[in-house]
Amino acid sequence: MVGLVGENGSGKSTLMKIIVGMLERDGGTVELDDRFGYCPQLPLLWSKLTVDEHFELFAGAYGLDESEAQASVATLVDDLRFDRYRSYRAEELSGGTRQKLNLAISMLHNPELLLLDEPYSGFDWETYTRFWKMSERLREEGMAILIVSHFLPERDRLDRIYELRDGMSEET
Amino acid sequence: MSGSTPITGYFLIEQIRNRSTVAMLVAIPILFVVVSADVLSEFASALGGSVAGSSAAALGAGWAAAFLAGALGFFQIASSRDADRRLALAGLAPIRLAVARINASLVLGIVVSLLAFATLWLRVGVTHPLHTLAAILMFAVIYIGIGTLVGSFVSGPLEGSLAVAFIFLIDAFSGPGMSASDGISRLMPTREAADLLIAAGAGRTSPTGDWLTVVATAAVALVVSSFAFWFSARPRR
Numbered sequence: 246m247v248g249l250v251g252e253n254g255s256g257k258s259t260l261m262k263i264i265v266g267m268l269e270r271d272g273g274t275v276e277l278d279d280r281f282g283y284c285p286q287l288p289l290l291w292s293k294l295t296v297d298e299h300f301e302l303f304a305g306a307y308g309l310d311e312s313e314a315q316a317s318v319a320t321l322v323d324d325l326r327f328d329r330y331r332s333y334r335a336e337e338l339s340g341g342t343r344q345k346l347n348l349a350i351s352m353l354h355n356p357e358l359l360l361l362d363e364p365y366s367g368f369d370w371e372t373y374t375r376f377w378k379m380s381e382r383l384r385e386e387g388m389a390i391l392i393v394s395h396f397l398p399e400r401d402r403l404d405r406i407y408e409l410r411d412g413m414s415e416e417t
Numbered sequence: 418m419s420g421s422t423p424i425t426g427y428f429l430i431e432q433i434r435n436r437s438t439v440a441m442l443v444a445i446p447i448l449f450v451v452v453s454a455d456v457l458s459e460f461a462s463a464l465g466g467s468v469a470g471s472s473a474a475a476l477g478a479g480w481a482a483a484f485l486a487g488a489l490g491f492f493q494i495a496s497s498r499d500a501d502r503r504l505a506l507a508g509l510a511p512i513r514l515a516v517a518r519i520n521a522s523l524v525l526g527i528v529v530s531l532l533a534f535a536t537l538w539l540r541v542g543v544t545h546p547l548h549t550l551a552a553i554l555m556f557a558v559i560y561i562g563i564g565t566l567v568g569s570f571v572s573g574p575l576e577g578s579l580a581v582a583f584i585f586l587i588d589a590f591s592g593p594g595m596s597a598s599d600g601i602s603r604l605m606p607t608r609e610a611a612d613l614l615i616a617a618g619a620g621r622t623s624p625t626g627d628w629l630t631v632v633a634t635a636a637v638a639l640v641v642s643s644f645a646f647w648f649s650a651r652p653r654r
Contacts, residue, residue: 265506266652275654279508289503293434294427302427306509334434350507 246380246390248397250417251409257393258286260409261362282356286363288347292336296327296346299335300353307354314353321349324379325372340367348376352383359383359390377402424513428521432493441485442525446533449481450474450540474541475549475618476611478533479556480589483607486526486557487581490564493522494646495577498568505650515646519565519639526557544620552613555631559606560585562638569645606634 251257262268264275265283290299297318304314322328325345330338338346344367351359365373377399380390392403400406407414432438453473494501501518505511530553534543543549564581571577592611609631616623 263653266654267502267506269653277654283503283506285499285503289499291427291431291497291500293431298427298430302424302504303507305423306504306507308508350503354507 246384246392246403248400248403248406249391249393249409249414250395250397250406253395255409256412257395257409258362261286261360261391261393265360278357280354280356281358281360282351282354284348284351284359284361284364286366288335288343290335290343290346293334295334296322296331296338299346299350303350303353309354317353317355318349321352324375325349326375341369341372344368345372355388357387357389359388360393361390362393363395364392365394424509424517425520425524428493428497428517429524431497432489432521432525438489441488442529443532445485446478446481446529447536449484450478450533450536453477453480471541471620472615472618474537475543475552475614476592478537478549479553479607479610479614480585481533482526482530482553482557483560483588484585485529486522487560487564487585488578489525489529490522490561490642491568491577491581492564492574493518494565494568495572495574498572498649502650502652506652511647511650511652512643514650515643518646519561519643522561522565523558526561527554530554530557541618543617545617545622548622549614549617551628552610552617552631555610555613555635556607558635559610559638562635562642563606565642566638566645569642569649606638609634 249257249260259268261283263270264277265281266275266277267285294302300314300318304311304317309317322331325348327342327345327349330342333342335343335346344364348361348364351361365376368376380392381402384390397403397406406417408417497518501514505514530550534546534550534553537543537549537553538546560581563584567577567580567584571580588605588607591605592608593615609627613623613627613631
């Protein structure tokens with residue numbers, strides 16, 4: 246579990262977008278296995294679709310069959326405690342619940358690499374602590390996790406931390 | 418989940434749950450046909466054109482379908498751009514995404530065309546129903562292509578909707594029967610479709626060659642817009 250920190254505007258989210266393929270890079274190379282999960286800083290959702298409809302769409306994109314998808318969704322909504330919102334449209338969710346959905350989508354297919362951009366913004370304290378416990382469990386199960394944030398108070402939980410400054414990353 | 422059909426279904430649900438979209442789908446075709454026939458005749462007269470009566474009403478139905486299809490095509494792409502790209506990053510082939518988006522627009526375009534056609538029929542009657550409906554549908558398909566093309570490259574809702582409206586206005590007011598000048602209308606995408614509708618409104622049929630040209634124009638619009646959407650949604654790796 247690796248952290249990437251940096252001041253506002255240092256390019257953390259830009260770097261993340263380049264890694265996942267949202268932005269074109271103007272140099273260098275990115276080596277990335279197809280089986281990754283990406284949680285963007287702002288929830289990228291369809292406002293009129295329900296939580297379950299989001300899961301169905303992404304399960305199809307990830308290539309999950311119905312039973313795999315159902316099992317994964319059940320675990321995620323339970324872990325993040327938003328089971329009762331599954332029939333709600335994204336536009337009806339609070340900011341924190343939208344972020345839970347945003348995060349859950351990135352983990353739906355149990356990726357080998359999870360790329361999280363400010364994943365806990367909008368979370369209450371209970372969800373925040375649950376997020377870290379869940380991340381530690383996933384790491385123990387073999388998942389690699391990159392967390393990008395301007396604020397990483399839980400440094401002890403991370404294996405390595407890099408700081409992005411003036412376009413260069415440096416291990417701290 | 419296989420093919421683009423289930424994804425198209427989700428994209429349609431997304432549009433239909435938007436009450437203002439549904440209101441527009443119903444109101445605009447009716448208003449265009451009911452209100453615009455006389456206005457189109459007056460505009461045509463002022464611009465040196467000749468379209469009037471049933472032909473003007475038929476042309477109004479085509480423009481109603483074109484306007485709505487273009488607007489829906491644009492907003493469908495522009496409002497979901499980032500979420501669609503996330504879906505492509507998750508593994509959905511961008512071309513399948515493009516086909517699903519355009520399929521959703523085509524379904525809405527058919528609904529709009531049917532409403533415009535029904536209003537036209539009720540208001541002035543239709544001599545050649547299939548001919549008229551097909552020509553109205555061609556207007557919608559061509560503008561689905563234009564809306565999707567603009568939406569693929571213009572991210573701002575204001576800039577994009579202005580671009581679609583600008584193309585629509587130039588197209589509408591320089592088209593056959595609307596202007597004495599033949600200059601710019603030769604470059605506009607709905608020229609042949611407008612000829613077909615004017616003929617249908619006047620109770621005439623059209624040569625097969627004209628139909629083939631319109632179908633080819635609509636097909637090119639769909640192919641170009643699919644490619645544009647694929648280009649904008651593809652992962653940058």
